[in-house]
Each structure stands twice: as C-alpha cells, then as structure tokens.
Amino acid sequence: MGVTVSDSGLMEVDTSLCMHCGACVGTCPRNSIFLNEVIITFDDSCNQCGLCVRVCPIGAIDKPEGAE
Amino acid sequence: MTLEYDVVIVGAGPAGSITAKFAAENGASVLMIEKRQEIGSPVRCGEGIARYWIESVGIPLDKKWIAYEVEGAKIVSPNGTEFCIDERHAGEEVGTVIERDLFDKALARHAAKAGAEIMLKSTVVGLLKDNGKVTGVRVDQMGKRFDVKAGCVVGADGFESQVGRWGGIDTTLKAKDITTCFQYRMTDINPDPNYCEFILGTEAPGGYVWVFPKGKDTANVGLGMQLSKVREKGDPKKYLDMYIESDERFKNGKILDMVCGAVSISAPLDQTVTDGLILVGDAARMIDAITGGGIANACRAGKVAGEVLAKCVKEKDFSAERLQEYEKGWRAQIEERLYRDWMAKEKLVTLSNETFDKIIATLAEVGVEKLNVYNILKVIEAKHPELVEEFADLL
Numbered sequence: 039m040g041v042t043v044s045d046s047g048l049m050e051v052d053t054s055l056c057m058h059c060g061a062c063v064g065t066c067p068r069n070s071i072f073l074n075e076v077i078i079t080f081d082d083s084c085n086q087c088g089l090c091v092r093v094c095p096i097g098a099i100d101k102p103e104g105a106e
Numbered sequence: 107m108t109l110e111y112d113v114v115i116v117g118a119g120p121a122g123s124i125t126a127k128f129a130a131e132n133g134a135s136v137l138m139i140e141k142r143q144e145i146g147s148p149v150r151c152g153e154g155i156a157r158y159w160i161e162s163v164g165i166p167l168d169k170k171w172i173a174y175e176v177e178g179a180k181i182v183s184p185n186g187t188e189f190c191i192d193e194r195h196a197g198e199e200v201g202t203v204i205e206r207d208l209f210d211k212a213l214a215r216h217a218a219k220a221g222a223e224i225m226l227k228s229t230v231v232g233l234l235k236d237n238g239k240v241t242g243v244r245v246d247q248m249g250k251r252f253d254v255k256a257g258c259v260v261g262a263d264g265f266e267s268q269v270g271r272w273g274g275i276d277t278t279l280k281a282k283d284i285t286t287c288f289q290y291r292m293t294d295i296n297p298d299p300n301y302c303e304f305i306l307g308t309e310a311p312g313g314y315v316w317v318f319p320k321g322k323d324t325a326n327v328g329l330g331m332q333l334s335k336v337r338e339k340g341d342p343k344k345y346l347d348m349y350i351e352s353d354e355r356f357k358n359g360k361i362l363d364m365v366c367g368a369v370s371i372s373a374p375l376d377q378t379v380t381d382g383l384i385l386v387g388d389a390a391r392m393i394d395a396i397t398g399g400g401i402a403n404a405c406r407a408g409k410v411a412g413e414v415l416a417k418c419v420k421e422k423d424f425s426a427e428r429l430q431e432y433e434k435g436w437r438a439q440i441e442e443r444l445y446r447d448w449m450a451k452e453k454l455v456t457l458s459n460e461t462f463d464k465i466i467a468t469l470a471e472v473g474v475e476k477l478n479v480y481n482i483l484k485v486i487e488a489k490h491p492e493l494v495e496e497f498a499d500l501l
C-alpha cells in the first residue's frame with residue numbers, strides 16, 4: 039500500500055490521485071460514500087460492489103488487498 | 107438560535123444560483139449552501155454552451171465569462187469524415203466556450219443581488235425531517251455543526267447528489283446511464299478554431315472525445331465513456347491519453363488543467379418533488395443523454411423552481427401536491443427531449459465504427475437543418491433505411 043493510500047477497511051482511496059469530483063458519490067448504488075469537500079469516507083453500508091472503482095476517471099479507488 | 111429561511115438551496119452551481127435568483131427576486135428568503143471554498147472552482151466542465159438560451163433564464167450574455175466563440179459544431183466519424191453545422195442549429199452546448207468558474211460566480215452574483223444569502227465551505231450532511239416532511243438541513247461549517255430550518259429544501263447538489271436519496275427520492279443510476287469523463291485543458295496545440303469538435307467511435311466507448319477551443323492554440327480536450335464499458339480502473343484517463351497520443355494536433359501540447367467528473371445519461375426521473383423538497387439540475391438527472399450537456403437544463407429548471415417556490419412561500423404551502431407546479435413546469439419544457447435522447451442513446455452506444463461512418467457521411471452529403479435526433483434519423487432513413495430500422499420507435 040502506497041504512502042498516500044487511506045484505507046477505511048472497506049475501500050482504499052489514493053489521496054494523491056483523487057480530484058474530489060464526486061463521480062463515486064453519485065454512482066454508489068447504496069449512497070455509502072461521503073465527500074466533505076476533499077475527504078472521501080465510506081460508511082458501513084458499503085458492500086464493496088466495486089462500481090466506484092470503475093467510475094473513478096483517474097483510478098484512485100480500489101478494494102483493499104485480499105478483498106474479492 | 108436556529109437559522110430559518112423560506113428556501114434553503116444545497117449547491118451553488120447553475121441550478122442552485124438560478125433557483126436562488128428567481129425565488130429571492132419574487133420575495134422568498136433564500137439561503138444557498140456550498141461546500142467548496144470557491145464557487146465554480148475547480149472547473150468540472152467542457153465549458154460549451156449555446157448563446158440562444160441564456161437570456162431566457164434572466165442572465166445577460168457577458169464578455170467577462172465568454173472565453174471564445176465558435177461558428178458551429180464539427181462531428182467527426184471514426185474514418186475521419188466530417189460533418190459541420192452552424193452554431194444556431196447545433197444544440198445547447200455549441201456557440202460559446204465559457205470560463206465556467208467565472209460563469210458560476212456571475213450567476214451567484216445575480217442570486218445575491220436578488221437578495222439570496224450564500225454560505226461557502228459549508229457541507230450539508232443530512233436533512234431534518236418531521237413526520238416524513240423535509241423541514242431543513244444539517245450543516246458542517248469549519249468545525250461547527252448546526253441546523254437550518256426551511257419551508258422547502260432544494261437539492262441542487264449536482265451529479266453526486268445525496269439530498270434526493272436522503273429525502274426518499276430514488277436518484278440511483280444504472281452503470282449504462284452514467285458517463286465517466288476525463289479532460290485536459292491543453293495549450294500549444296492546433297484545434298480547429300472555428301468549431302467545437304465531437305469525435306465518435308471506439309476510441310471513446312459509448313461516448314465521444316471533445317475538443318472545445320478556448321483560443322487559437324488552446325482547448326478543452328476531453329473524453330467521456332459509458333461506465334458499463336469501463337474494463338479497468340482509470341480507463342477514462344487512459345483512453346484520453348491514447349487518443350491524444352494518436353492525434354498530431356496535440357503533439358506539442360502542454361497541460362494547463364485537469365478535470366475529472368461524471369454525468370448521468372439516463373431517462374428523466376419519475377419524481378423530483380416530495381413534501382418540503384425539490385431537486386433541480388444534475389441532482390434531478392436533467393442532463394441530455396446524447397451530448398452530456400446539462401447547464402441549459404439546470405438553468406431552465408432553476409427558473410421554474412424559483413418562481414414556483416416564491417408562490418409557495420406566499421401560500422405557506424410546500425406540500426408535494428403544491429410543488430407539482432414545479433414538476434409539471436420543468437417537464438413541459440425539457441422532458442420530451444430528455445426522453446427521446448435517452449432512447450436514442452440506448453441505440454447509439456451499440457453502433458459500430460462503420461455505422462457511424464455511414465451516418466456522418468450521409469449527414470455531410472445531405473445536410474440537416476437543425477441538429478436533433480428526429481431530423482438526423484429522417485435524413486438517414488432516406489438513404490440508408492436499414493440503419494434506422496432499430497430507431498423506428500423514434501420516428
């Protein structure tokens with residue numbers, strides 16, 4: 039895991055890539071993502087479906103290592 | 107002490123500011139809450155808008171936010187065939203290329219001048235409710251948390267919108283109804299200075315590449331692709347980088363700005379109001395599914411919203427029934443085209459490069475008076491009836 043990756047246990051966000059555009063927030067089918075201007079957090083309702091990983095235009099989100 | 111306003115608007119984009127302007131102008135007390143520290147920045151837009159609709163939403167054209175003006179649109183097929191059309195007939199995104207950060211600030215200024223209050227660096231984190239009716243918002247502002255009561259809350263919080271979902275309006279999108287985008291503003295390049303360019307084909311699966319000039323040697327060069335066609339993380343940026351690599355005109359290009367973002371390319375929602383809450387603009391999924399443009403519709407719906415809300419204030423009635431006037435009002439202006447373009451998009455994303463070549467060649471040869479799905483299909487039907495068979499329900 040890179041030094042810029044913040045891992046909530048649910049999803050990893052590479053903060054050196056994230057441009058805070060909100061693409062993941064609007065796409066999340068469970069409304070589990072919150073973007074407080076520049077800080078992304080995932081709440082417990084996240085089921086790691088991975089749609090945020092694919093929608094992120096720059097590839098800043100990933101599942102934590104070991105997750106399916 | 108709890109703050110209280112007739113109308114509280116979440117988001118200071120075009121939808122929020124135009125709603126605020128018309129509500130305040132007609133007598134409502136209005137607060138607009140924006141989480142960013144600067145309205146309109148960072149820019150998340152290709153910045154193309156047509157000239158003709160602006161004044162109809164009460165905003166005078168202003169050179170301060172117009173970066174560049176083009177003659178029209180150029181649509182390029184995979185084999186390089188070009189079809190050009192005059193800006194007056196090229197739809198709502200073509201005519202001027204704006205400075206979107208200045209544009210959004212100008213709209214907010216119009217709202218402020220009409221009497222609306224504005225709060226920046228303030229994030230709405232949830233809705234207040236009473237018996238199922240929305241009665242206000244909870245705000246985080248620079249280390250403080252407080253509530254603001256409202257007769258009506260307006261969700262103008264853009265693509266990422268959570269306000270609708272918090273209030274019980276389902277705005278969830280399917281992967282096929284989302285376009286994910288990456289864009290560079292590039293300088294020291296050679297865009298065609300006369301046109302906003304749209305490049306079709308598998309270089310941008312289920313979407314297109316755009317080149318919107320901001321000057322003779324500078325342009326917004328972006329790519330949108332359908333989310334359901336994304337295979338690996340980071341594809342939008344990778345596809346754009348590949349495209350730029352392949353186009354000689356960008357050989358010496360230097361990057362001035364990078365933009366990430368997503369737009370909905372969905373059918374219009376069934377419902378955009380509930381007791382004490384309405385949705386406007388991208389939050390209400392009002393983006394055109396073919397072009398991905400949404401500024402015009404956000405402004406049009408904002409005008410209807412502001413006017414209706416001012417009446418609701420006088421009648422002290424923000425029930426879902428009373429708010430139907432907004433629901434009906436915006437639909438009367440834009441719903442039919444939103445729906446038709448969504449239907450057409452469902453087919454367009456399945457077409458091969460060869461079919462795009464034939465379509466653009468036909469348009470280039472025969473011409474079309476005004477660019478819309480119906481006119482395009484009519485022109486193609488005359489020459490290649492087999493190509494429009496699948497679109498029969500749109501004719």
Ligand SMILES: Cc1cc2nc3c(=O)[nH]c(=O)nc-3n(C[C@H](O)[C@H](O)[C@H](O)COP(=O)(O)OP(=O)(O)OC[C@H]3O[C@@H](n4cnc5c(N)ncnc54)[C@H](O)[C@@H]3O)c2cc1C
Pocket residue numbers: 116117118119120121122139140141142146150151152153154155198199228229230231262263264265266267287288289328365366367368369386387388389393398399400401402404
């Ligand atoms: C890459 C890209 C290119 C585009 N190009 C074009 C184009 O060329 N022409 C065109 O017409 N359209 C274009 N669009 C679409 C256009 O940008 C949108 O349709 C338009 O911005 C919609 O305005 P809006 O006011 O609904 O939302 P927005 O402009 O997105 O405004 C929403 C605001 O709400 C704020 N907000 C969100 N959540 C909260 C919260 N919880 N609390 C407080 N504030 C919040 C956000 O910070 C934001 O400022 C493009 C979009 C993208 C992504």
